[in-house]
Amino acid sequence: MRSAIHKIETSNQKYDRVAMLTLRRHEKDFFLRKDLKYQNEFNSSIAAFADELAKQKNAELITLLGNYQTEFNQVVEIEKEIGLTDKDGKKGLLFAKLHEVRLAIDAIQKQVYEITSEKIAYARIWLVSIFVIQFMIALILAITYSNALTTVIKEIRTTMTQLAAGTFPPALTVKSQEEIGQTKIAINHFLERIQIATSFAEKLGSGELKATYDARFGSDVLAKALVNMQLKLSEAEAIQSKINWTNEGTARFNELLKDNTEDLGQLGDRILKTLVTHIQANQAALYVINDEEQCFERISTYAYGKKRFEGMKMNLSDGLIAQCAKERETIFLKEIPKDYVKITSGLGEATPRNILIVPLKHRNEISGVIEIASFQFFKEEQIAFVEKMAETIAAFISNQQSSLKTKKLLTESKAKAEHLSMQEEELRQSTEELQATQEEMNRQRAELEAEIKDLKRKLNVNSDNAVAKLDVFDHRN
Incomplete structure (x- = not known):
């Protein structure tokens, strides 16, 4: 979130x-x-x-x-x-069960108290009878026995008083198997049951949801209630654990893709490593669609051995990769074709147990496919996580490809602008040279016109002198 x-x-x-x-x-x-x-x-x-x-x-x-x-x-x-609240959900169920436990303890305490009171009354009657019958012949013996019985009764009363006050008293010492001894044994068993139930509840409260209840008391109503509560808490913890696992993986990918400017191939290696590690798979490959060559290009691999398959190109209509992209749905293979793929290690190579092929889909557009192989069967939450991350990876690839296209267009636009600028500069230079030539021609024309005017002036002067000379000559004649 x-x-x-x-x-x-x-x-x-x-x-x-x-x-x-x-x-x-x-x-x-x-x-x-x-x-x-x-x-x-x-x-x-x-x-x-x-x-x-x-x-x-x-x-x-x-x-x-x-x-x-x-x-x-x-x-x-x-x-x-x-x-x-304390009355809703599993928390309310827990408090309700604890309330039932308290009521059961109170009922047992009341029952034990009634039994004890009955035993005490019976013991008193017994004591009075003996005292009356044997008063004259065994007074000392009667007093001694009375004192011993009173001590036992006080011991039982003290134990029950401590239990009623909410503390666990020590176990009663059993020295005989008669009724008082049997009562002590019953009280000791009751104390043990309550202690075991309390210890189990404390373990559950501290998060030890795998604790086991003492098998000797497994059939108790209280034991069944606590074990049922344990199952409910375990289910809730499992759900929360899956959510935490998914959030942790999502956070890793967000951190990996955040403001990342690496080459798509290098980033793809890190993406596959993070993905395979998180879902505990063994091998993976990342394919993207090459729009120019109209094919799938394997740009990154994980655990393929010296990356020998990286750069491999596949037809857009052949194989499971193409089928996954065409159907836009995840393909989960549990029966792997022979020699389809091998997972290699230092000890040899083996065929994976299952393969997961997930399309990289963003805004209903397919930009590639992720293929993952594993020796372990993929769980539902692992498949859902890979599909979710595939959407994130697809969005990132789409954004990066758009960015690359934009950069390419900007580069081309800049090159065209520079070319137009060069042509404009050449045109400006040609215009300046033409203007300079025009000015030189105008200057030469002006000089030529000046020379023509000067020649005309000289010619007019010479003509006037010739006419004057002719006039003088005619006059003389």
Whole structure:
């Protein structure tokens, strides 16, 4: 649940922070007060929050919000099963059984007290009779016997008084097998039963759910009630253990994938190692779909021996890997085909007992497949965990592939921009050279026009001088 909250709070998506704080407040109010109204308020608030996100078409946050709600409601159901108050759930059952134990102890105490009182009354009558009959002939003997009997009665009374006060007295000393002796034996047996029941209940209270009840008293009503309570607590602990195991594995993967910028092949090795170690498998391989070559490419392996199969490519329509991706469902093989795969160690190699093939599916898109082999049969919670982690891995691969595509497009765009910039610079230089040529031509043209004007002026001057000379010559003639 913490990881689901963290994914929402660290998301780059925009969302209503006040609504998120309201959800967190309802969550904390529930765990502080154990009141189901806070669960209802939580679900109402999260529904409103989800409607708002739906209007924004924010599918990613809606998915994360749904995970958060699911995990919170699962925790609430576990809390309800354990008991929100001392009268509910397994806690209420435990207290009810303890109340029954107290009532049984009180009843037994009352019965023992009545038996003891009856025995005491009988002993007194016996004592008086003996005293009357033998008073004259055995006064000393009667007094001695009376004192001994009174001592026994006081011893029994003291024992019962201590037990009634809630403390365990020491066992009574049995010196004879007559009625008083039999009474002491019965009281000692009762004390032993109560001590064993109390010790067993204390062990359960301290978490020793594998403790065994003394077989001598296994048929007691109290023993049956306590053993039944032990079974219920063991079932609750098993469920909580599975939840803790799943949360621990999820936390490991979140930490592994958080802000990771490694190459997908190197990261794949770490993913497979973490996954195989957590579910106690033996071998694994990670396949991703190569869109360019239209094939499955094995990018990472675990325990395949010198990674000799890494980089292997497979057709998108052949084999169990392709079948898993096509059906978009997990394939669990319990009967392994001969020579399908071998698990190798220093002592040799052997065929695994079962194989798990899980598609990497994110937003209904398949990005690859994980194949895991093991000598031990996979449990339901292990398969569910692998499927959950496959979704997380698929989301990571999808994001990384999108990032790589974006980087590639940015690189291409940058290269095109640089090429256009170079062409623009060349065009600018050509324009400047053309402008310089045009200016030079204009300058040469201006100089030529000036020379022509000067020549025309000189020609006009020469013409005028020639005309003047002709006029002078004509005048002289």
